Amino acid sequence: MCQLLGMNCNTPTDIVFSFTGFATRGGRTDEHKDGWGIAFFEGNGVRHFVDHQAAVASPIAELIKTYPIKSTNVIAHIRKATQGVVSLENCHPFVRECWGRYWVFAHNGDLKNFAPRLDGAYHPVGSTDSELAFCYLMQEMRKHFGETAPALAEMTQFMRQLCSEIAAYGTFNMMLSNGAALFVHCSTKLHYLVRQYPFTKASLSDEDVAVDFSEVTTPQDRVAVIVTEPLTTNESWTPFLPGEFKVFVDGAVLQ
Numbered sequence: 180m181c182q183l184l185g186m187n188c189n190t191p192t193d194i195v196f197s198f199t200g201f202a203t204r205g206g207r208t209d210e211h212k213d214g215w216g217i218a219f220f221e222g223n224g225v226r227h228f229v230d231h232q233a234a235v236a237s238p239i240a241e242l243i244k245t246y247p248i249k250s251t252n253v254i255a256h257i258r259k260a261t262q263g264v265v266s267l268e269n270c271h272p273f274v275r276e277c278w279g280r281y282w283v284f285a286h287n288g289d290l291k292n293f294a295p296r297l298d299g300a301y302h303p304v305g306s307t308d309s310e311l312a313f314c315y316l317m318q319e320m321r322k323h324f325g326e327t328a329p330a331l332a333e334m335t336q337f338m339r340q341l342c343s344e345i346a347a348y349g350t351f352n353m354m355l356s357n358g359a360a361l362f363v364h365c366s367t368k369l370h371y372l373v374r375q376y377p378f379t380k381a382s383l384s385d386e387d388v389a390v391d392f393s394e395v396t397t398p399q400d401r402v403a404v405i406v407t408e409p410l411t412t413n414e415s416w417t418p419f420l421p422g423e424f425k426v427f428v429d430g431a432v433l434q
């Protein structure tokens with residue numbers, strides 16, 4: 180299956196360190212070589228990069244490793260295809276608009292016999308179960324709340340229930356963000372940590388790279404990193420429980 184990486188923080192931060200280790204799993208230290216993608220929220224905009232090449236062979240991935248794009252919400256994905264051919268339109272994350280904001284989604288898993296009726300404005304471009312699930316999420320969200328964006332607590336309650344409904348069809352590890360919050364559902368495997376003062380040194384497990392975060396942060400910074408498999412060897416990662424749903428805002432776990 181695929182792997183997910185997300186970052187949520189209280190001040191714009193680059194993801195170069197985490198993405199460097201994560202991208203190595205896209206064809207070198209792991210088998211996820213059927214494409215990759217990453218999306219960065221910046222104000223009301225989104226920088227969105229996808230490539231059907233393996234991350235270890237992609238010039239675009241090399242750019243992301245060296246260009247410190249700063250964002251408060253980032254979602255990345257490396258793909259091992261289970262449904263849908265290897266093609267650009269099937270690369271995650273996917274992006275749609277609702278209530279005048281971009282929404283970004285990525286999924287790790289395999290949904291069997293999942294065939295919801297799509298009767299609104301959201302339809303897949305590619306052929307993955309993942310994009311179909313995203314379109315269904317957006318449709319049901321818009322149908323439930325109408326023309327006005329709900330408060331975070333209402334959205335959290337609704338999204339938790341809807342993710343549980345979709346997960347009944349198979350494995351549904353997913354990340355969803357509107358640039359203000361990062362919603363995460365775990366079916367099988369996800370881990371997270373929160374880096375905050377006092378910051379320490381971290382060493383990647385997939386690359387011989389280390390960073391002393393005390394040298395590149397302020398005492399006010401707080402960064403949550405969520406990933407399928409822990410990225411570092413010397414930090415304490417917290418596993419999600421199967422079926423668990425969490426919301427991250429400003430680098431903190433709210434649910």
